[in-house]
Amino acid sequence: MSRYRLPLAAIILLIATISPSVTGIKSVGAQSPPPYSIKNEDADPAKLAAADSRLRPVIDRYMADLTTLQRYYVVESSPVRRAKLQGFYGEWQKILAGMNFDSLRQDEQIDYILFRNYIEHEVRELDLRGRALDEMAPLIPFSKQIAEYEESRKRMEKIDPGKIAAQLNDLNKQIAALQKAVEAGLLPEGKADPKLPAIRTKKPVANRAFVVTSNLRETLKRWFDYYNGYDPLFTWWNEQTYKAVDQSLQNYATFLREKVVGVKVTEDTAIIGDPIGRDGLLSELAYEMIPYNPEEILAIADKEFAWCEAEMKKASRELGFGDDWKKALEFVKNKYVEPGKQPELVRMLAEEALTFLDKNDLVTVPELARETWRMEMLSPRQQLVSPFFLGGEYIQVSYPTNTMSHEAKMMSMRGNNPHFSRATVHHELFPGHGLQAYMTRRYRSYRSLFGTPFWGEGWSLYWEFLLWDMKFPQTPEDRIGFLFWRSHRCARIIFSLSFHLEKMTPQQCIDLLVNRVGHEVDNATAEVRRSFAGNYGPLYQAAYMLGGLQFYSLHRELVDSGKMKNRDFHDAILMENRIPVEMVRAILTKQKLTKDYKTSWKFYKF
Template sequence: MRLRKSFFQVVFFCCVSIPSVYGNELYEMISQFEADKYALMRKYTIRESAEYYDRFVKFYGDWNDALKKVAFDKLSQEGKADYILLRNQIDKELYFLRIKQKDFEEVAYVTEFASPIYTFIRERRRGTTPNAMTLAKSFDDMLGAIKTSQEKISKATPYSSWQKADKASEVVKSLRENLKESYEFYNAYDPQFTWWIQKPYDTLWHTLKRYEEFLKKHYVNTSIKDDGSGIIGRPIGRDALIKSLQTEFISYTPEEIIAIAQKQFAWCDAEMLKASQAMGFGNNWKAAMEKVKNTYVPAGQQPALVDSLAEEAIRFIEQRNLVTIPALAKETWRMRMMSPEAQKVNPFFLGGEEIIISYPTYTMEHREKMMSMRGNNPHFSRATVQHELIPGHHLQMYMNERYKPYRNVFDTPFWIEGWALYWEFNLWDKNFPRTPEDRIGMLFWRMHRCARIIFSLNYHLGKMTPQQCIDFLVERVGHEYANAAAEVRRSFMGSYGPLYQIAYMVGGLQFYGLKKELVDSGKMTEKDFHDRILQEGNIPVEIVRAILTNQPLKEDYKSTWKFAP
């Protein structure tokens, strides 16, 4: 049996600088941090409870104490970078945990009656045999307590926002779901438990469900949950945006990043007019884009198009010796089709080892079919197939699994999406678009990424609604309406963080700026530059820069890099 090392054994290894198979000292400590976190998450499953928040505050405190014992000055450059990354990860996760904890504490009173349930759930973890008769009585007693609580809350002033009402509802939902899991652990396996508990549990579970639904709707009418778009998100505000940017080692304010996007948009506008004029449409770039959209291939032929575009991109990269593409990476990518339901959130491609293709099925309405086909025309697709496969996400993921995989703990969309978007910049510079139609295809996506910054940051700053974001994409970028709605829905209702949509353009500009610093200056070849990025793992781009430039690092490292042109 293999024994895991304790915090202190790992810290000892760090202090004496024993090299690892990855070339630095902290990979075991980082791996243990992630493993311990998920072990606790599997144990403490009542996510909205004082127990959960208190345990994780202690967890991050313990890890901060462990880091303080590391002799930072004795670490290698790679080790110092990993130390900074781990300290930053702890700080980031604790910061957002504290925000959630504060929100929880404001509504925790909604389950004041539930002490017997919490005790039942905790004791179930170790299989303690419950006193079924006593537990049945406590379940029955709680019915009246829930009724009293609901009456008291209904007479009080409603919650000031739907978000607060949602939080109160989530506290009850978290309790109810864990009650069900604990009940099912004993039910039928313990005859006494089933005989006493089955009916009281069923009544209590449904009472909690109704209570949960009541809380979800208990907010003032002036709190707008849906602006008519059907898209419901959670704006985080300026302070949380700034903290999020700091944890990504980005030294710009939200307003400065919006200004960067507007500058990039102006460049796109000028290039779009050039392409429109070359196609004979003068300054009517939307008419030129309409022609491009109508080059879509017939139903059933999109997979063959994607295959040819993927091979074309690989040939282009290899002929110019721009990055190492392992033979197995070329062999193992594959494709599948996206379901009609998934296309409501992802109207274009998704990528990785598989490229997931959006194209209509017979089940869609005619209007939906045409929007899907037009939005995935060959010239738009030519700009995105390489983004999803090689040299984009598939190559990234292939290398992440083989070089410094422990750094996946620090994964960031600024590296993932930034790298793929950077290649769109780089390929544009190398004349990858052959025709004005190709240039319009690439410019569409570049404008799209500028728009993502503008609408997503303004949304989180409270300056745009989801419907305004949809309209902005349609009018300013030329999206099909359904595709624009899917894009906004994905941004605010998907599983993406608040900075995800800005990460494409901002991360791309970071890599582009670093290329100018190291490749254009003659300090590295382009192939060596690209290979080193892929071999350093999925980490904030500024830390990649610190490693590649051998920049002096301090324990309390802060971002100062101004990478935008």
């Protein structure tokens, strides 16, 4: 994978032409930003070269080769692709096994362990995906034939147009018979014609088959377009048979989605999901270096949730609502700002957070990061999936527009009130995702391959813990805002793991967020939709609280004990990039490592 690097001459020229001093800190959004400046040592070529890992080119080579394979073998349901990847991962495991681990520096040993752990996870994931394909094999018997057409085309093998026409004709009949068999499987036992084979399946498996069928239809079109018109004999034989198969695939995919899954093809807001089961969760936990099983993690969530509920009642009493924290929450939700004022609020909260960080000497926020953060508004459609804020180099803000219904407007304003937002702006900007994004592009960026939400989301949530301890939320309203989000992260563990263990349905997940956390219904629905749409890993929602607890435990071990100062601790974490928190701990504690290192850090006390 190619990466942009400044030439050495350019770095030297840069050093020679800039001022060695760093300008003073100015408030966010200052009208006259300072001229660009950088500390000499930050761009010292010798220092940069010395910090580079000898495993970096190895990791780069791995990624280049893997990307090439994945671009060539694009049909994910193909057994050839699976076999190629199995061989590829096996060869790289041999390469790593042959390395002299003891000759590596500690940072390079960390890279070795991360790389080995990553490949082991890819092997397990390939096996789990294979099992998922095997589970839906009765629903996609045409998969192998379509994959072979595309793979033969890429090998530039000669074709027999007449023979292919006969095959496509048979394929069309196969799809028609297949649909009848699945239709028969929808009937109650004893109602189907005993002479017809019946295929019975689950909704998540059928939805998976719908996606694969749609992708295979695109694969077949790509294959057909390659020859069509360029090979007159191919077109003469196959134009009509291809159109028939294409229509049958479309009809079958629609049938799977609408009749088996029960969702219109045009409806992209439905929540279906695909539970991965306990084995899948254990595989993900091993990769993330979390030494607890799903049941233990659910127990952690329950314990943290109980703490949140007790603190919520304390704040509720201060506001005069007794133990009825839901009334107190309603009171806080209704303190929203008027339309048009949300950007001003977000800017004020960002300035407030930066001032607090500087005053307490908590972490370094570079001047360029302060100058270049910005704000964008989320569209009404984006808010169906992300009803709150999103962060990074710029913060994306949720607030209603004139096109929303009255109910949607009120839910958005209430769900993004100033007291909730006081806990989210610093999470999304500084010291949270905004600072992360800035630092991870500049320090050990090659470790992005090993990126984990336990570091990314865990870091941002950890700051909610630390700022709570430092009395950042001073009023009961602000404490309720912080507690709402901490409760939300507990609920995320409960509903996401329970869903993947097939103990909760999407609707039960929504009900949990509404009844136990206090979410607006639309916001809870959007949260669950986002969780199970397939864009996030199965542990992503659990990673907030668990990763935050890991950093919190590490802070107690190193800062509360007096071994490190806050700024040094936080700066050191940011310079190691997005890696499992257990590996961050190994670095900061200078832990002796072994080639066969296994996770062992029990960071939570029950």
